[in-house]
Structure formats: C-alpha cells, structure tokens
Amino acid sequence: MNVIDIKNLTKTYGKSRGIDGVTLSVKKGEIYGFIGPNGAGKSTTIKVLLNLIFPTSGEAKIFRLDCVTDTTKIKEDLGYVPSEVRYYDDVKVGEIINYAKTFKKNIDEEYVEHLIKTFDVDLNKKIFELSLGNKKKVALIQAFIHKPKLLILDEPTNGLDPLVQQKLFTELVALKNSGSTIFLSSHNLTEVEEFCDRVAIIKEGKIIEVKNIEEFANKKVKRITLKLSQNLSEEVKALGGEILEFKDNILLFNYNGDINKLLSLLVKYPVEDLIIEEKKLSEVFMAYYEMEGK
Template sequence: MYAIETKSLTKCYGKNRGIVDVNLAVKEGEIFGFVGPNGAGKSTTIRTLLNFIFPSSGEGRIFGKDIVKESSEIKKILGYVPSEVKFYDDVKVKDIIKYSASFYGSCSSEEIENLCKKLEVEVEKKMGELSLGNKKKVAIVQALIHNPKILILDEPTNGLDPLIQKKLFEILLDKNKTGTTVFLSSHNLVEVENFCHRVAVIKEGKIVDTIEIGKLTKNLGLKVTVEAEGLKIEDIKSINGEVIYVKDKEITFNYSNGADKLIKELSKYSINKILIHEQNLEDTFMNYYEREGGK
C-alpha cells in the first residue's frame, strides 16, 4: 500500500490551470520531496490531498483511504504544516497546543513538552507576540503531537533560523525511523537532496519527473561554464555537451564523460574563463526550467 497515491488528479479554477493529471506514488516510510517554482501547483496539490479543495477530476488516496470520501479518517493519522500559518493573536501558545491535543486520544504531555523544548517554543506568550518563525514552530508542534502516520509539510522551514531547521530535521528523521512517512514540499533544494529518498518535480501543474536521490548522486555529471576564443555552441554539442544557456560569450553546459576528457576536448581553445563543478539536485531542477526558454 502506498502512503499517498494519486491518479490523474486534476484541479482547475475555471479556465485557469491548477494541477493537471498529477500521478504520485509515495511509498510508506519514505521521505518524499516535492519541488517546483512558485505557481507550479505544489500547494494546490497538497490542499487537494487534504480535501481543503475538491479535485476537478482524478482521484487520490492516503493509506488506501479516498481523499474526499474518507477525509475525516485520514486527518486522524495525518499531521500538516501549511506554508503560511495564522492563529488568533490573543490566544496563548500553550492553549493552542492544548486545544490541538484535545482532538486526539494519544498525545503524550511529556513528548509535547520535549518538542516545545527542542524547538524553543515560547509557550507562555500570546500568538500575536510571535514572529513568523516562532509561529511556524507552534504549527510544527501541532502537526507532531499525535505521532501521525504521515506528515505533509508545505515549506516547513520558511522563517526558521538555521539552528531550528537542523533540529526540525533531526526530529523528522527520528520520526521516519519509527515508520512515519514524510511528504516535504520545499524551495530549499539542499535540504531536499540531503533528507529525501525521492523527489517529484512539478512544472506548470504537471509532474515532469520523479527522481531517486540515491541514483541521482551516482549518475550526475559536470556542470561547466566556459568562455573561450572561437568556442561555439556547435562545438559543445560535438563533444556531447548539453547546452543549458548562453550569456554573452559564456556557454553553460552539462557534461557526462568525465573531467579528464573534458579538459582534453577544451585544451584546443584559448580559454578566458572556466568554472566546473559536480551537478546536484539544484542543477537537475534548474535544467527543467532553463531549457526551452525557461518554460
């Protein structure tokens, strides 16, 4: 059974595109990344999965339960952190957490206290006194208090300082080791590459690729930016380079035949500038958006 499974999940807003034929298969017990630029459909996908908005067509299931018909059952086993958090300003943090815990019968007061301590949550303050990052920490505690079977996180590190980000991922990794599935939507491609098992890339409302991080790191080549006298795009293609973009006299391309062969191929030119580094998830992600005019 998949933790999350969608088949041709589509959401349209009149004539405007939301998401189109989204097919996801998130395995139970994995940390699954979900990346794409603003407006690509990440939050729309998540809101549809959570039954905050209804799909126009297609279907989705979370642990075998229909996202529309069995939404209330799904929410008993699910924790969610939205990208933007909003609370009543006059309510104290401890009361918000207590209220959230009242919806579940399996909350440990000791574990809640440990979470608040680790994330440095100021429980005696009112929500209106907190910064964006401190409000986000409260939302994270809310999502974790009932030991959910699955966590859906939409930009959870937005507003958090680096130390708290580190602590959050320590918590998520601990939860994952005990079987919790994590679905992570993020703009931070470094954290996605470091923590996720697989990642889906969404572009203009459609899934364009699903990448297995372990295989990606083994198969990536080089990303090269070079400026050289007489070097043309056709020359790069002739050495099996994949041109990504051209800026003035600089050509940026991907190369997968190794550094030694690259240097030998370029040695015939008078090089003014060259920058070479190993590709990473960010390079792979950017390739989808820099090709074909950035569409």
C-alpha cells in the same frame, strides 16, 4: 505499501488550471519532496489531499482511504503544517497546544514536552506577540504532537532561522526512522537534496519528473570553465555538452559525458585555465525552473 496514492488527479477553477492528470505515489517511511515553480500546482495538490477542496476528476488516497469520503479517519493519523500560519491573536501558545491534544489519541506527554523544549516556545505568550518564525514553530509542534503516520509539510522552513531548521529536520529524520512518512513541499532545493528519498517535480499543473535522489546524483553533471583563445562551443556540443556562455575567451558549459573524450579534445588546443566542478543537485533541479514565466 504506499501511504499516498494519486491517480490522474485534476482540479480546474472554471477556465483556470489547477492541476492536470497528476499521478504519484509515496511509500511508507520515505521523505518525499514535491517541488516546482510558484503556481505549478503544489498547494492545490496538498489541498485535495487534505480535502480542503474537491477534485474535478481522478482520485487521491491516503492509507488506502479516499481523501474525500474518508477524510475524518485519515486525519486521525495525519499532521499538517501550512506555508502560512494563522491563529487567533489573543490565544496563548499553551492553549493552542492543549487544544490540539484533544483531537488526537494516545498523546505521549513526554514527547510533547520534548517538542516544546526543542523548538523553544513560550507557552504563556499570545500569538500576536510572536514572530513569523515562532508562529511556525507552534504549528510544527501541533502537527508533530501525536507522532503522525503521515506529515504533510508545505514550505515548513519559511521564517525559521538555520538552527531551528536543523532541529526540524532532526525531528523529521527521527519520525522517519520510527516509520512515519513525510510529504515535503519546498522551495529550498538544498534541503530536498539532503533529506528526501524521492522527488516529484511539478510544472504548469503536471508532473514532469519523478526520480530517486540518487538517480539525480548519479547523473554526475559537471560545470566546466575553460579559458582558451578559440571558441570550442561547437566541438563541446558535439560531445553532448550544454553551452552556457562564451565571453572574454572563457567557455562555460555543463557536461555529463565521457570525461576522457572531452580531455582528448582539449589536449589539441592551448588551454590557459580549466576548472571542473561537480554540479550540485539543486542546480540540476533549477533547469526545470528556468522557463518559468516564458
């Protein structure tokens, strides 16, 4: 069963592009990553899902319900954390959490206490006394409070220290294991790599790739540093290598071909040094960012 279904979704702002023909689906019980450069269309997509803006064309559904006509019903089982958290300055943290409870059914008070203790928030402090990170922790508790069937998180780790980030993902995995679905928009490619089941990459308003994380990992791209007196760039390119640089007799390239063919080439030359590293998944994703602004 799909929790989110988006088909040919387009949003334009006059002559300006928002998103263009976005199509994706998110399965029940998965953590789904949504990444792309600034201005790619991530926030626009999320705002349509939340019915904060109306689509120009196409459709978006959550729980098989239309995001425009059924938004009230959808939000009963949805939690949301924006990238930038804003509250009234004079409101106390406890008042915000208690107010959030009034919008949801069947609140588990023990779970709420668990969240307050886990994220270590002071219920008596007013918002103006809180740092950016502590405001984000309040927003997380507010979103988690009813154990939502779907969590939509827009840059949730912004402002959080590493320990709190770890606690956040512990809670997310626990929710996933209990059947919740998480839609995670993030610039932190390491957390996408570690926690997401699938990922969609959006650029210039269009989805350019949707893959299982395992599929990216199985590409087994290696970064190779080769020191020798001759420039083997053309020979390496012929084997499918991606040349990054040749400088001071050091050839740097990415390679995901047959390693035996590469070794057969290298034994013909006096190699001074050879370093073979597994290329991180985050580096694979970075290829989609490199043309930003060009």
